[in-house]
């Protein structure tokens with residue numbers, strides 16, 4: 115066991131993070147409508163289908179399994195799970211509200227009371243233990259009706275539906291929730307439009323115009339939500355959420371350095387710039403011209419962006435990426451893309467493990483935006499074994515988290531302002547990219563398997579006790 119002097123602020127928010135669609139289950143309960151996650155099959159086939167232009171968003175149980183339908187049954191077991199979070203000493207819990215529980219089709223005028231009541235109960239349970247909720251409004255689960263009938267965020271009308279949803283949520287939970295995030299990993303729409311933007315790309319060369327028009331709609335929706343949230347909940351803190359992966363040039367060849375810079379600006383900064391500065395960055399003009407993108411920006415839109423600037427930036431961090439100009443976007447080296455970094459090891463899923471990359475990321479973000487940062491996802495997806503005595507010895511996870519928390523501590527000493535840290539999938543849940551249960555992130559093991567079998571029993575892993583100590587000592591004991 116290593117010890118070091120704590121560098122974390124006194125009220126640092128330690129905790130864990132989940133997303134409604136990956137753990138709740140109850141997919142046809144409480145008046146909920148169908149959403150994107152309900153039609154995504156389990157297993158590696160998900161990776162193919164999510165970019166398949168012919169994917170028809172229907173449920174075909176004769177061919178596929180649908181792990182999100184049951185999730186880990188948080189819908190019925192949230193009290194037990196929150197009690198375990200409290201036992202670890204969580205100061206905060208990042209969760210999301212499922213849009214399709216509140217507005218089952220997305221375009222109704224009135225919300226579904228049963229859905230609202232469910233989150234009242236979950237939030238009350240958290241507050242009972244003094245756990246500060248951090249709520250994401252939209253985490254990869256747009257109501258299916260909006261995808262099928264409106265084409266997802268390509269449609270400007272969806273802004274109105276989102277505004278109604280956000281207003282409903284803010285008014286209902288205004289006394290319970292202070293920290294809010296608008297769209298999960300908003301920049302991921304550049305890679306997987308289905309998840310974040312709610313539509314498929316038919317031909318690669320045709321992707322630019324619809325993708326960026328959809329982003330424009332989402333930026334407006336996010337800004338409207340920020341403004342509304344500030345009006346309805348005066349002490350609220352509302353952030354954007356960026357999937358951040360620092361981009362390294364493969365070597366010092368200037369062409370590679372320039373390419374890495376372009377990738378960094380587009381993927382890491384484009385969305386953040388609009389949220390923080392309330393305007394499009396100048397560098398995007400050239401990109402728009404070169405890809406023949408002409409945004410339909412209506413009167414008043416730019417004003418809305420200005421009025422909805424975020425209070426902080428939240429990020430997920432799993433890996434860095436290394437780019438080389440001739441490799442353009444082929445994604446051979448890492449999950450995100452780029453070439454293999456010879457200095458890094460990768461997880462069983464090919465995600466390159468790079469704690470120093472986290473320190474770099476935090477410094478880059480803080481240097482650019484000068485806003486407090488909140489790490490709302492970080493963790494290691496790994497296979498876990500239950501030993502004969504029932505224990506789970508996940509030292510690999512502890513090592514991963516320890517190194518990343520240390521890197522965050524270094525960044526704080528570099529001068530970066532940090533609000534908190536919520537490790538991803540604090541309880542095992544369904545993987546977003548592959549729909550697997552065997553890709554586990556949790557401190558809490560859930561007896562559920564890829565084939566759908568399992569008792570759903572919860573068990574504390576070795577990392578559970580380790581993280582409890584980390585929190586109790588405010589990061590002094592790592």
Ligand code: BG6
Nearest residue numbers: 133298299495544545546547548
């Ligand atoms: C992030 C998402 O991309 O990474 C989460 O916000 C997701 O929803 C997490 O679960 C880890 O990815 P995966 O594919 O291992 O579940």
